[in-house]
Amino acid sequence: MNPYLPQYRSKFTRNIQLVKYRVIYHIWHRLTKKYLISQKPSLMNILDIGCGPGNFLHCQLNWYNGSNITGLDISEELLNYAKSYYSTCKFIRGSAEVLPFRRESFDIVSALQVIEHLYNPSAFLEEVYRILKPRGLFLLATPNPNGIAARLLKSKWTGFREDHIALRNPSDWHSAIECCGFSIIKEGTTLLNGLPVLRVSPLSLPLQIFQALFGFFPWQRGESYMVIARKIIC
Numbered sequence: 472m473n474p475y476l477p478q479y480r481s482k483f484t485r486n487i488q489l490v491k492y493r494v495i496y497h498i499w500h501r502l503t504k505k506y507l508i509s510q511k512p513s514l515m516n517i518l519d520i521g522c523g524p525g526n527f528l529h530c531q532l533n534w535y536n537g538s539n540i541t542g543l544d545i546s547e548e549l550l551n552y553a554k555s556y557y558s559t560c561k562f563i564r565g566s567a568e569v570l571p572f573r574r575e576s577f578d579i580v581s582a583l584q585v586i587e588h589l590y591n592p593s594a595f596l597e598e599v600y601r602i603l604k605p606r607g608l609f610l611l612a613t614p615n616p617n618g619i620a621a622r623l624l625k626s627k628w629t630g631f632r633e634d635h636i637a638l639r640n641p642s643d644w645h646s647a648i649e650c651c652g653f654s655i656i657k658e659g660t661t662l663l664n665g666l667p668v669l670r671v672s673p674l675s676l677p678l679q680i681f682q683a684l685f686g687f688f689p690w691q692r693g694e695s696y697m698v699i700a701r702k703i704i705c
Contacts, residue, residue, distance in 0.1 A: 477524050492529065494683045495679055497683040498687070499527075501686070502657060503699070515579060516576060516604075517531055517577060519541070519583075520570075521567060521582055521584070521588070522562075525557050527583055528557050532560070541560065544562075570598040575604045578608070579607060580603055582612075584614070587636070588637070592647065593651070600653065608656075608700070615630070615691070619666075619693075630694075641658070648700055655698055656700060659698075662688070662694065663693070
């Protein structure tokens with residue numbers, strides 16, 4: 472069974488978890504609302520790459536009611552799960568390194584905890600640039616091997632996994648993103664939620680709320696690197 476496939480005991484449990492995701496991902500809503508250059512945000516084309524079971528799609532459907540939202544994933548099992556809950560979205564099975572879309576198709580492209588799974592991250596970034604509309608937004612999050620948790624826990628850090636084949640430091644990602652033609656608007660890392668003691672309730676909830684309110688921070692020692700960038704046409 473796919474490890475990313477949710478196993479909820481009840482509908483109530485699932486609803487509670489979705490509320491949690493809306494808290495965690497609130498920062499992305501706030502930033503896109505701040506930096507988006509669109510007079511009609513309800514009529515946008517949005518792509519979530521590596522959509523999995525649809526946790527971020529759930530949030531986007533609430534934020535951008537009326538927009539055309541597409542989820543892409545390599546796993547047919549995860550796509551089928553997402554389809555069963557988010558029938559108004561369009562779903563496509565495909566590789567993130569060769570995106571099956573025309574040039575300048577999307578206003579927003581998101582890829583949260585995806586790029587570290589790819590053999591060719593540069594090809595992925597070039598593809599995202601290609602399919603974004605001029606001045607469109609790119610949202611990226613990826614585990615940070617330069618963070619405090621990674622340094623303290625070493626091989627026991629949850630970010631060190633066999634399928635995380637493209638872990639890089641924030642400065643490396645910064646350079647790679649800019650080399651593809653993006654202008655980075657805001658970047659940073661999260662807090663210390665990689666430490667086991669901070670991933671368990673009740674300590675985890677205040678940390679998640681704090682990050683939802685204040686987002687990521689201008690340091691390189693947090694758990695995940697997060698960036699919002701804009702496609703610039705020279």
